[in-house]
Amino acid sequence: MIQAKQLTIALLGAGSMxxxxxxxxxxxxxxxxxxxxxxxxxxxxxxxEAGMEDASLESLAACDFILSIVPPAVAIETAARxxxxxxxxxxxxxxxxxxxxxxxxxxxxxxxLEPTGAPFVDGAIIGMPSAPKFYMSGAHAARTxxxxxxxxxxxxxxxxxxAASALKMSYAGITKGxxxxxxxxxxxxxxxxxxxxxxDELAESQPALAAWLAxxxxxxxxxxxxxxxxxxxxxxFIGDELAEHRIYEGAAGLYARLxxxxxxxxxxxxxxxxxxx
Amino acid sequence: MIQAKQLTIALLGAGSMxxxxxxxxxxxxxxxxxxxxxxxxxxxxxxxEAGMEDASLESLAACDFILSIVPPAVAIETAARxxxxxxxxxxxxxxxxxxxxxxxxxxxxxxxLEPTGAPFVDGAIIGMPSAPKFYMSGAHAARTxxxxxxxxxxxxxxxxxxAASALKMSYAGITKGxxxxxxxxxxxxxxxxxxxxxxDELAESQPALAAWLAxxxxxxxxxxxxxxxxxxxxxxFIGDELAEHRIYEGAAGLYARLxxxxxxxxxxxxxxxxxxx
Numbered sequence: 001m002i003q004a005k006q007l008t009i010a011l012l013g014a015g016s017m018x019x020x021x022x023x024x025x026x027x028x029x030x031x032x033x034x035x036x037x038x039x040x041x042x043x044x045x046x047x048x049e050a051g052m053e054d055a056s057l058e059s060l061a062a063c064d065f066i067l068s069i070v071p072p073a074v075a076i077e078t079a080a081r082x083x084x085x086x087x088x089x090x091x092x093x094x095x096x097x098x099x100x101x102x103x104x105x106x107x108x109x110x111x112x113l114e115p116t117g118a119p120f121v122d123g124a125i126i127g128m129p130s131a132p133k134f135y136m137s138g139a140h141a142a143r144t145x146x147x148x149x150x151x152x153x154x155x156x157x158x159x160x161x162x163a164a165s166a167l168k169m170s171y172a173g174i175t176k177g178x179x180x181x182x183x184x185x186x187x188x189x190x191x192x193x194x195x196x197x198x199x200d201e202l203a204e205s206q207p208a209l210a211a212w213l214a215x216x217x218x219x220x221x222x223x224x225x226x227x228x229x230x231x232x233x234x235x236x237f238i239g240d241e242l243a244e245h246r247i248y249e250g251a252a253g254l255y256a257r258l259x260x261x262x263x264x265x266x267x268x269x270x271x272x273x274x275x276x277x
Numbered sequence: 278m279i280q281a282k283q284l285t286i287a288l289l290g291a292g293s294m295x296x297x298x299x300x301x302x303x304x305x306x307x308x309x310x311x312x313x314x315x316x317x318x319x320x321x322x323x324x325x326e327a328g329m330e331d332a333s334l335e336s337l338a339a340c341d342f343i344l345s346i347v348p349p350a351v352a353i354e355t356a357a358r359x360x361x362x363x364x365x366x367x368x369x370x371x372x373x374x375x376x377x378x379x380x381x382x383x384x385x386x387x388x389x390l391e392p393t394g395a396p397f398v399d400g401a402i403i404g405m406p407s408a409p410k411f412y413m414s415g416a417h418a419a420r421t422x423x424x425x426x427x428x429x430x431x432x433x434x435x436x437x438x439x440a441a442s443a444l445k446m447s448y449a450g451i452t453k454g455x456x457x458x459x460x461x462x463x464x465x466x467x468x469x470x471x472x473x474x475x476x477d478e479l480a481e482s483q484p485a486l487a488a489w490l491a492x493x494x495x496x497x498x499x500x501x502x503x504x505x506x507x508x509x510x511x512x513x514f515i516g517d518e519l520a521e522h523r524i525y526e527g528a529a530g531l532y533a534r535l536x537x538x539x540x541x542x543x544x545x546x547x548x549x550x551x552x553x554x
Contacts, residue, residue, distance in 0.1 A: 103469055126478055135474065159470040166469030170462040171478055174455075174486060177462070181454040184521040185447040188514055192380055192443030193436040197412065201403055201448055208485040209451060237465055243530020244461040246523045253520020 006031055007150055010060035011052060012078050013070035019046035020129035021069060026051030028151025033060055061085040066095045072229040075099040079109045086116035094143050098123040100230045102169055102237035103162030110161050122161040124168035137163035169237040176227055179220050180251035182213040186271055187264060195271060214272045225259035228252050283308055284427055287337035288329060289355050290347035291316065296323035297406035298346060303328030305428025310336055338362040343372045349506040352376040356386045363393035371420050375400040377507045379446055379514035380439030387438050399438040401445035414440035446514040453504055456497050457528035459490040463548055464541060472548060491549045502536035505529050
């Protein structure tokens with residue numbers, strides 16, 4: 001028997017972040033539903049291990065909350081798929097888009113969902129799957145405070161839909177952007193016979209950056225493929241009219257190559273790991 | 278009377294770095310010549326205050342060393358101007374190109390000077406005018422060790438012409454690149470109502486980066502105009518065939534705007550300085 005007050009949460013997406021959040025919520029006492037239709041065997045396994053239950057779209061629409069935690073490229077279609085069932089639902093769940101997408105895309109999703117009557121919240125996840133923090137913005141953000149009782153770290157931003165996503169974009173633009181700079185410049189220095197000199201000079205005059213790069217660049221390769229779309233979102237976040245959007249087009253191009261260039265990522269991992277000793 | 282063994286050094290360029298190096302060398306006991314023909318009144322004043330003497334091109338060619346410390350865009354023409362007088366000189370000075378230019382440009386300068394017989398050294402300056410370090414590479418690099426006796430910090434790189442410049446490019450690509458990321462993302466976060474949240478989150482989860490940005494972004498505005506050409510050199514250092522060269526085209530575009538957009542740089546300075554207190 002499910003207790004009367006138990007929160008039920010629909011979690012769209014069972015990637016590494018989605019399943020980690022699902023596990024945290026089930027451990028916290030929530031019932032977590034998802035739809036595994038069309039998902040990979042790995043996703044299905046991760047979802048089950050996280051204690052998430054496979055459910056119909058109608059069941060998802062009957063939850064208290066819907067959390068969308070999917071790759072940036074499918075955030076819009078994920079919301080659109082829910083529109084028909086949400087329109088026919090009697091009670092409306094709070095839809096929280098937690099994806100790494102730019103504010104304009106978030107507003108597009110909010111508009112897509114508007115006819116359904118489901119309250120929309122702009123969410124952003126900062127941190128690793130092991131310790132995610134949720135930032136929330138928009139008129140209905142306060143309603144997500146309930147998730148804190150089920151194990152999530154939830155912080156309210158005093159801003160409209162778009163503010164949480166802007167925080168995510170700008171934070172990732174600095175951290176994943178610096179990982180791109182460190183990777184691009186290390187590879188270029190190595191190609192030109194200046195790799196060791198670069199690390200020595202950074203260690204001497206920029207010890208904080210040297211330590212940061214040694215800690216972060218080697219962890220990037222398995223995530224590079226996911227960061228391509230995120231860098232493209234950040235380029236759009238800046239906007240075509242400002243020249244610096246090209247910084248993130250360049251970073252997207254770098255990560256697109258590194259996702260497939262094992263020689264380059266092996267070189268980077270060796271380069272930074274040798275120097276830690 | 279000039280002592281027999283006093284080193285005479287031709288210093289091309291009397292910008293903030295060039296004049297600081299000139300001052301260091303004259304304080305160290307060297308005689309430092311430059312040519313003020315066609316230079317601004319500010320450069321002429323800086324040169325004189327640094328103890329540098331105005332001299333003809335022929336006198337420069339008779340020095341022990343020629344140090345080129347000029348804006349990246351004029352490094353080639355600065356060398357080319359010296360070619361006729363160097364060709365006719367009996368003894369050949371060591372020509373050290375110390376500019377923030379990419380290895381291919383350095384090689385072009387080396388080829389330009391080759392017919393003169395003057396030994397060529399690839400130099401790179403890392404650090405502020407108050408504490409510059411000189412890295413030297415190429416077959417004749419060891420000859421620049423003499424400059425250490427006159428107050429310069431000189432370090433040899435075990436590499437050909439191009440290695441010192443590659444170090445400079447990759448080091449500046451990380452440090453001035455991160456300044457670009459921090460500027461672009463702070464301005465975008467502020468535009469989207471997430472500026473304070475960004476600084477709070479960085480302070481909490483990326484304290485090293487938060488401190489670095491607070492220390493470096495506010496010092497960037499007066500240098501932005503000079504960094505445009507340097508970012509373009511770094512883009513060429515990467516090469517057109519690699520997508521990440523666009524990172525630095527974007528950074529060049531950002532600095533080109535910030536060099537003239539006082540509203541934006543005032544915003545950045547206020548943004549970071551408010552948070553230091």
